[in-house]
Amino acid sequence: MRRAINTDTILGAAGGLVATVLLISSYRQSESVFILPGDAPPFLVPQLFLYFTIALSAVIFLLGLRSGGLEIGPKHWRNIAATIAVIVAAAALMKPIGYLAVAPVAVFATVYLLGFRRRLVNLAVSAGFVALLYGMLTVFAKMPLPKIPGLGV
């Protein structure tokens, strides 16, 4: 699990790539924009900051190449991937099947993945906390959350 990763080169490359893509896109989008005479172009600020981001990313990339890898310590990568998958699934299913159906499962799974193995306590806390939060938001604060189809909650 212990890995040395040159995070600076990855950050520099990723930052530079994202900024370049956005910069190209901004030039394409600006072609179809009509600007009044004397007005500042709408893409001026993003373009300025994207050029700045590219320059900074290049410096970070080059400094990263010179300094080598960075030990980021032991990480449970599978655990991270599984937790992200749980949250992504919750985000994807929240609208179609409702917050009350998705959130307790997501909370239970996250708590389990984080190492808490007392399942009954986990189940009670996950369901109880989500129900309390749902009640507070929808009843007390009048802020509707996605409902379970056909159940009205």
Added chain:
Amino acid sequence: MGLDAILASLTHLADPFALAIMVLATIVGMIVGALPGLGTVTALAMILPFTFVLEAPQAIGLLLAIYVSSVYGGSIPAILINVPGTPQSAATTFDGYPMARAGHAAEALGWVTVASTFGGIFSMIVLVIAAPQLAAVAVEFGSVETFALIVFSLTTIAWVSAGNPLKGLLAGAFGVVLSTVGVDELSGANRFTFGNFALSAGFHVVPVLIGLFALSEVFMTAGQGVARHGNPIVSTGFKVASFAKWWALKKTVLRSSLIGTFLGVLPGVGATAASLIGYVQARNGSPNKENFGKGEPEGIVASEAANNAVTGGALVPTLSLGIPGDAATAVMLGALVIHGITPGFQLFNRNPELVSFIFVALLVANVMMLIVGAGLAQVFSRVLKLPHALIMGGVVALSLAGSYVIRFSILDVWVAVVAGICGLLLRYANVPLAPIVIGFILGTPLEENLRKSLIVTQMQPLKFLESPIAAGFFALTLIVVCWPLIGKRLAARRKAE
């Protein structure tokens, strides 16, 4: 601040509902501050969506109570388990934990609570005096000067934030770019929406905050495996030292409060640096130097008065200029704007009642912190025994609901998830997250003022330098950026001599 305005603000606070909200917020703030890994910004980000149903004064009272009490809350685990709940309380572990281990946890909590309250109230007084003066100066600012001020603040915050300054600047620049997504209000142009209608409204600050600070913390915890602290929790209570003992430390309390308030006003320095500087200054000036690190009350008082004094100090530029001093006040600024309040001279001029309310609410928040801290110290030690995994589960439930209810849009939930993944990767790459938020929040006024300035100067940016105020801010920005290089040169020259 007129008497009428004070009376009006007291009327708001006399409302039992408003007071109950502040008490609850104080408790929540202390708990979140006490839980290692969460902290002030996370607490504010998770609570912010729930303030939408409140009136502006109630929401401000709630957020101020959370802000103040979460900074204090970080000191509780620093004393009881030798793990600071927030980075601001790191210096409190030096003497707080040894004192608790020696069987004086109750006294340590007493020193911390009273010192924090003093620091908070001291900075509140400075805020009351300084903010209107600064706002009066700000009335002279046109778009060129405001643009220069934002550039100076953003650069300073990014440059001094943490670790590698280049990464801080990269994060700040990225935050500004993020703020430009959506339809441009002046020209109506779609920017970086890629044909997605939902993106036309741009990103909302709350999902970005929830993702960067709350969800990334959940992912970080997953990466560490089972999250447990190794140190036993020292049994506790609450005991305030005699007046004579406090009187003996008056210089330290005052000095640390001054340090904290001053550093709070400066952009980007923050409470962590303030508490460490306060601690070092106290140790250097103390006749009991040798006792520091072994449970010396002066050390606890010095760090805690300083870190809580930052709260009022950081609100000075936030309220008077609309420029946040740190990530927490950036969230506060975002919250004010969401509630239709624009900080700056106009706020002081047109809405003195609200300004007075903010001052009085800050005072009340500090007093509540003292009362709740004294009354519930025993409870907080129990909270620390809660399994960290369960707390993270709560963060997930709050994050999903909180990011959705902002605009009742599932896109905001996705924004939070993506921001969470990005936040995790950026943390692993040692990129500070605070400059992203500050860049995001200051991005809109920065763009607005730059474009106005360009129109005024007929697209000639060099004319910006004709304004002495703007030229001064640009010069300061240059000094801030070049200072590390100058410092290195000077150090090398001294070494050579």
